[in-house]
Amino acid sequence: MYTGFFGLTSPPFSIAPNPDFMYLGARHTEALAHLRYGLGDAGGFVLLTGEVGTGKTTVSRSLLQELDETTDVAFILNPTLSELELLAAICDELKIRYKKADASLKLLGDKITQRLQKNHQAGKKTILIIDEAQHLQPAVLEQLRLLTNLETNTRKLLQVILIGQPELQHLLQRNDLRQLAQRITARYHLLPLDLNEVQHYLKYRLQVAGCSRPVFSSKAVSALYQQSGGIPRLLNLLADRAMLAAYSQQKPLVDVAQVQRAAAEVLAVNSVGAASVRPPLPAWLWPMLAGTGIVVGFLLALVLMPVFQG
Numbered sequence: 025m026y027t028g029f030f031g032l033t034s035p036p037f038s039i040a041p042n043p044d045f046m047y048l049g050a051r052h053t054e055a056l057a058h059l060r061y062g063l064g065d066a067g068g069f070v071l072l073t074g075e076v077g078t079g080k081t082t083v084s085r086s087l088l089q090e091l092d093e094t095t096d097v098a099f100i101l102n103p104t105l106s107e108l109e110l111l112a113a114i115c116d117e118l119k120i121r122y123k124k125a126d127a128s129l130k131l132l133g134d135k136i137t138q139r140l141q142k143n144h145q146a147g148k149k150t151i152l153i154i155d156e157a158q159h160l161q162p163a164v165l166e167q168l169r170l171l172t173n174l175e176t177n178t179r180k181l182l183q184v185i186l187i188g189q190p191e192l193q194h195l196l197q198r199n200d201l202r203q204l205a206q207r208i209t210a211r212y213h214l215l216p217l218d219l220n221e222v223q224h225y226l227k228y229r230l231q232v233a234g235c236s237r238p239v240f241s242s243k244a245v246s247a248l249y250q251q252s253g254g255i256p257r258l259l260n261l262l263a264d265r266a267m268l269a270a271y272s273q274q275k276p277l278v279d280v281a282q283v284q285r286a287a288a289e290v291l292a293v294n295s296v297g298a299a300s301v302r303p304p305l306p307a308w309l310w311p312m313l314a315g316t317g318i319v320v321g322f323l324l325a326l327v328l329m330p331v332f333q334g
Contacts, residue, residue: 026271027233036233037264039257043089046082047228047256049221055083055212060090062210063151063183068172069207070185073192074214077257080187083214084153087185095149096139103160107167111136114152114171133171140174140181150182157188162201169204216254219246225256226263239267240278247283251291262286 027035036045048056055072062070074080091097098117105113111132115122120135143150152168154160160168174181186192190213196205217225223245230239240248244266252258265286270278 026267029271029274030239030267030276031235031237032230033234035264036229036235037260037267039260041081041085043085045229045232046086047225048082048086049217049225051215051217051221052079052083052086055080055214056086058210058212059083059087059185062185062208063149064209068180068183068209069204070183071192071196071208071211072185072187072214073190073211075216075255076189077255078214078216079256080214081155082256084155084185084187088153091151094147095151096143098150098152100152100154101156103154103156103164105164106161107164108132110164110167118150129167136171136182137174144176144181151185152182153185153187155187157186158190158192158195159188160186160195162195162198165195165201165204169207172207216252217249217256217259218254219249222249222252222254222259225259238277241280243280244278244283247280247287251283251287258290261290265290 027033038045059070059072072080072083088097088099096118098114100110100113100117103110108127108129111129112122112124112127114120114136115132118136118139120139122132122135140150152171168184172180172182172184193213195201196208226240226245226248230236240263248259248262248266252262262283263286266278266282269282269285270276273282275282
């Protein structure tokens with residue numbers, strides 16, 4: 025809607041994972057380096073955590089772009105699975121054929137093992153990436169550990185990247201998962217962008233969208249940073265809505281007022297709360313009104329409300 029007004033060729037702040045707009049700041053680059061290290065020959069499990077919207081998926085997609093045909097990748101986006109469903113999902117991702125009617129933990133496990141051995145003999149790596157891994161059940165994580173038991177003298181035949189929210193770290197501290205935790209060769213917690221990175225992030229995405237001139241005032245950038253907390257997903261939502269507000273007012277430069285308006289819309293909490301359900305009367309008065317009956321109590325509240333407000 026506002027692309028023509030700002031001289032853009034495409035929306036710069038869509039939350040869709042468009043690789044053309046992939047921005048790797050210092051923290052994302054460091055996270056990517058940890059993933060690369062963890063996927064070395066001796067690697068078993070790699071852990072990437074971060075709050076919602078910090079860019080974990082961006083990092084994982086950057087890693088996938090670096091991989092070539094010598095790597096077989098299984099990417100699981102919905103980990104709310106049982107042990108059997110997990111093995112079936114891995115088989116589906118690796119295009120391993122099996123009869124669903126005969127599916128069992130042993131059958132699927134054997135087929136995955138055969139594929140891992142075949143890939144190794146062909147000089148290929150096999151990587152399993154699980155997003156939203158904080159939802160994995162302990163029994164499923166244990167099944168994953170068993171899959172990584174297959175190894176040569178120098179490397180694991182299956183390498184696993186677990187991506188999730190901070191709860192994943194707490195999950196892996198369970199005593200019954202200590203064997204898996206000991207196999208994590210690299211871990212990184214992705215933090216939000218700082219103010220300097222936010223400035224570069226906004227500039228980069230605007231340039232990719234075909235705009236090289238400033239669109240946000242310096243105060244607007246600071247306000248975007250404060251309102252988003254440096255979380256890229258929130259930053260996209262706020263920047264997009266602020267540009268829309270500036271367009272509606274025909275202002276070529278987004279300022280603090282538009283950012284505040286965007287924050288009020290994007291970050292607004294549900295306005296239907298306790299304060300809006302009943303009049304703002306003193307707390308001690310409500311028990312007395314409750315004993316008079318619903319209709320009478322409501323009428324008394326309407327009568328007394330102006331007294332206590334004024």
